[in-house]
Amino acid sequence: MAEAVSTERVAANTNYATAIREALFAGAISFGLFVLLVGLKTDQNIRNELILVQRWGVLAILVLLTMAGRFAYVAYLQPTLAARAAARAKAPAVAVEPSALRKNWTKLAVLGLFLYPVVIVALVGLQGSLKWVDNFGIQILIYVMLAWGLNIVVGLAGLLDLGYVAFYAVGAYSYALLASEFGWSFWILLPAAGMMAAFWGVILGFPVLRLRGDYLAIVTLAFGEIIRLVIINWREVTNGSAGISGIPKVTFFGIFNFDVSSPHYIGKVLGIATSGAYYKIFLYYLILLLAMLTAFVTIRLRRMPVGRAWEALREDEIACRSLGINTTTTKLTAFATGAMFGGFAGSFFAARQGFVSPESFVFLESAIILAIVVLGGMGSLAGIAVAAVVMIGGTEILREMQFLKAVFGDGFTPELYRMLLFGLAMVIVMVWKPRGFVGSREPTAFLHERKAVSASFTKEGHG
Amino acid sequence: MQYFVQQLINGLTLGSIYGLIAIGYTMVYGIIGMINFAHGDIFMIGAFTALIVFLILGAVFYSVPVVIALLVMMIVAMLLTSLYNWTIEKVAYRPLRGSFRLAPLITAIGMSIALSNFVQVTQGPRNKPIPPMVSQVYNIGGISVSLKQIIIVIVTVSLLAIFWYVVNRTSLGRAQRACEQDRKMAALLGIDVDRTISITFIMGAALAAVAGTLFLMYYGVVVFSDGFVPGVKAFTAAVLGGIGSIPGAVVGGLMIGFIESMWSAYFSIDYKDVAAFSILAIVLIFLPSGILGRPEVEKV
Numbered sequence: 117m118a119e120a121v122s123t124e125r126v127a128a129n130t131n132y133a134t135a136i137r138e139a140l141f142a143g144a145i146s147f148g149l150f151v152l153l154v155g156l157k158t159d160q161n162i163r164n165e166l167i168l169v170q171r172w173g174v175l176a177i178l179v180l181l182t183m184a185g186r187f188a189y190v191a192y193l194q195p196t197l198a199a200r201a202a203a204r205a206k207a208p209a210v211a212v213e214p215s216a217l218r219k220n221w222t223k224l225a226v227l228g229l230f231l232y233p234v235v236i237v238a239l240v241g242l243q244g245s246l247k248w249v250d251n252f253g254i255q256i257l258i259y260v261m262l263a264w265g266l267n268i269v270v271g272l273a274g275l276l277d278l279g280y281v282a283f284y285a286v287g288a289y290s291y292a293l294l295a296s297e298f299g300w301s302f303w304i305l306l307p308a309a310g311m312m313a314a315f316w317g318v319i320l321g322f323p324v325l326r327l328r329g330d331y332l333a334i335v336t337l338a339f340g341e342i343i344r345l346v347i348i349n350w351r352e353v354t355n356g357s358a359g360i361s362g363i364p365k366v367t368f369f370g371i372f373n374f375d376v377s378s379p380h381y382i383g384k385v386l387g388i389a390t391s392g393a394y395y396k397i398f399l400y401y402l403i404l405l406l407a408m409l410t411a412f413v414t415i416r417l418r419r420m421p422v423g424r425a426w427e428a429l430r431e432d433e434i435a436c437r438s439l440g441i442n443t444t445t446t447k448l449t450a451f452a453t454g455a456m457f458g459g460f461a462g463s464f465f466a467a468r469q470g471f472v473s474p475e476s477f478v479f480l481e482s483a484i485i486l487a488i489v490v491l492g493g494m495g496s497l498a499g500i501a502v503a504a505v506v507m508i509g510g511t512e513i514l515r516e517m518q519f520l521k522a523v524f525g526d527g528f529t530p531e532l533y534r535m536l537l538f539g540l541a542m543v544i545v546m547v548w549k550p551r552g553f554v555g556s557r558e559p560t561a562f563l564h565e566r567k568a569v570s571a572s573f574t575k576e577g578h579g
Numbered sequence: 580m581q582y583f584v585q586q587l588i589n590g591l592t593l594g595s596i597y598g599l600i601a602i603g604y605t606m607v608y609g610i611i612g613m614i615n616f617a618h619g620d621i622f623m624i625g626a627f628t629a630l631i632v633f634l635i636l637g638a639v640f641y642s643v644p645v646v647i648a649l650l651v652m653m654i655v656a657m658l659l660t661s662l663y664n665w666t667i668e669k670v671a672y673r674p675l676r677g678s679f680r681l682a683p684l685i686t687a688i689g690m691s692i693a694l695s696n697f698v699q700v701t702q703g704p705r706n707k708p709i710p711p712m713v714s715q716v717y718n719i720g721g722i723s724v725s726l727k728q729i730i731i732v733i734v735t736v737s738l739l740a741i742f743w744y745v746v747n748r749t750s751l752g753r754a755q756r757a758c759e760q761d762r763k764m765a766a767l768l769g770i771d772v773d774r775t776i777s778i779t780f781i782m783g784a785a786l787a788a789v790a791g792t793l794f795l796m797y798y799g800v801v802v803f804s805d806g807f808v809p810g811v812k813a814f815t816a817a818v819l820g821g822i823g824s825i826p827g828a829v830v831g832g833l834m835i836g837f838i839e840s841m842w843s844a845y846f847s848i849d850y851k852d853v854a855a856f857s858i859l860a861i862v863l864i865f866l867p868s869g870i871l872g873r874p875e876v877e878k879v
Contacts, residue, residue, distance in 0.1 A: 148662045149662060152628055152632070153627065153628070154701050156635070158634060158702055159703070165710075166634055166707055168631070168634050323860060326864065330818075334863075335863055338856035338859050341852065342857065345852050349853075483688045487685050494681070532700055533696075535692055536693055536696035536699075536700055538689075539691070542692070543690055546675065546682055
């Protein structure tokens with residue numbers, strides 16, 4: 117008994133000893149990393165010359181934080197995690213009957229999404245709801261829709277696409293140009309923008325059919341950049357980097373619109389007070405329906421021959437070809453379908469912003485969308501939605517954290533740290549859950565019995 | 580003709596910088612099969628480190644000979660940038676080794692976003708111009724060659740020579756090539772695979788840091804977002820040359836440099852990047868594994 121206690125104590129001591137050593141090491145490394153870039157700041161003086169400002173205090177705080185973090189991780193977190201993993205390995209596998217909440221959670225989630233604006237308006241009033249419906253609701257749903265669209269290409273067909281934002285741009289500019297030049301309605305231009313994007317999807321698809329894996333990735337990236345550079349430089353049509361402004365708003369099928377000066381303004385038609393919130397709420401439902409459409413089409417397509425062919429292509433291209441599947445059409449339909457939803461989202465984006473510029477279609481957007489797809493667990497619609505809420509909602513919340521100003525002083529702007537934290541979150545989530553938030557999925561086709569497939573067995577495909 | 584040769588020299592200078600960055604991409608790809616998206620930002624960190632060292636030198640000493648200043652900038656940048664790449668590999672890529680292929684790609688993109696925003700937060704979002712370090716221009720038969728260009732080409736060539744020696748003649752290089760061919764077999768034969776991979780990242784970062792220093796010297800300005808465009812172009816160069824092949828990276832870098840300078844000289848400067856990317860797409864359609872790459876063998 118006494119012996120057991122003493123060995124435990126020795127173990128704890130060595131544990132602390134390692135933790136301290138690790139912490140010192142981490143401190144040294146972080147000192148090396150930050151000494152020049154944090155310790156010194158390059159600033160311009162009055163004569164526009166660069167001078168160095170010393171910030172050794174910040175450097176010391178950062179190094180100490182790293183050391184403390186490393187110490188806590190090695191001394192406390194790691195043993196706890198190890199113990200938990202050991203306990204899980206020991207525990208017998210018990211089949212748990214999923215609760216009613218779990219069984220119906222898709223329906224509940226959809227219901228919740230439909231009620232969201234109502235709840236928000238009830239809680240904070242019409243004017244206060246603007247921010248919540250727009251920044252959180254619409255913003256997140258756009259990314260959900262884009263990620264679901266990209267999921268068709270990456271998650272289902274296994275074609276790595278790093279230039280998805282190009283189709284988003286095509287959709288946005290199609291709507292922006294046609295609506296402001298010819299005054300066509302959103303409801304005509306929505307399918308037109310989708311078709312235009314799908315057309316570009318096929319145009320891109322043709323040359324890259326022969327490419328696999330990373331070559332495909334880099335060509336799609338190049339394609340995305342080409343589209344953006346053409347938009348910047350083709351000034352006669354696209355107005356260059358200044359962008360297009362004054363894009364018409366969406367109308368409610370021509371019955372009423374959201375233009376205060378118009379005789380058909382919703383307030384006048386329905387006899388209610390003027391407010392900017394109606395348009396936002398309308399847009400919220402619009403993007404919600406568009407996203408639902410994407411999900412619905414994806415689910416249905418997966419049961420159709422073409423969807424099965426996509427998944428077969430992802431798992432094994434050679435087997436796919438030997439079984440007589442036309443890989444050319446399969447890949448092209450995947451590109452075109454994914455691109456079409458990107459185009460829909462793009463035209464919605466243009467209508468919502470009322471302004472488009474090439475700034476919105478940089479590679480970073482493609483990267484964010486791809487990150488959402490992968491973090492969500494490729495192929496899983498629910499996981500992707502969760503990932504979008506976490507990543508986009510998380511960075512949007514940072515904008516709201518004004519109380520941090522009280523902690524760090526008035527010069528502190530949380531927005532500045534938004535993308536820094538976003539990037540770090542991508543790394544941390546990926547290392548923590550390499551298979552994404554929803555790591556398993558129901559198989560589309562199965563023999564004899566339906567078993568959940570662990571995502572570890574899902575190949576990402578090689579194009 | 581003179582104009583053409585002039586553009587050839589400009590292209591050679593640009594291509595040298597791209598080539599140096601591209602080697603980092605291609606080596607990492609060859610050894611662990613991942614696109615190290617953060618490599619462009621490693622290059623930017625190298626340029627920023629060089630900038631800060633330049634300012635320190637200016638503040639501490641009244642005047643420093645240019646050669647020594649450049650050397651100090653390069654060495655400090657190489658050391659610090661290597662430390663960055665080493666840490667990143669350890670923190671973000673190593674835990675995901677053996678995971679599916681997209682996982683390290685996503686962490687690399689995350690790291691790239693984090694690094695450029697880290698520099699934006701710590702150093703500010705504005706352009707950082709420095710006074711010109713080297714300004715001599717020689718006129719040889721109507722063609723003007725600046726000393727900057729000569730330095731860039733000389734540094735690149737000598738680094739490539741050292742690099743070629745390390746990869747082809749030392750036991751470290753042999754270990755790297757072994758890991759590239761078959762990591763498991765290399766481990767069985769007693770090669771410390773983790774260490775070899777770490778060293779590969781360090782070597783790639785050191786070359787990128789030199790490219791960053793040269794970039795700073797050539798253009799005299801650096802900004803936090805400078806990692807992306809040269810990074811993508813260098814990666815394009817690596818793919819163009821055949822990813823995984825080190826001579827391919829150099830050839831690809833030079834090609835991208837030539838395409839860019841020729842296109843801006845004879846057609847339009849606005850569309851020079853479009854030209855580089857389009858040529859990449861066209862080359863890959865006809866040579867799907869790049870110019871010097873080994874064709875991928877399909878095994879059933």
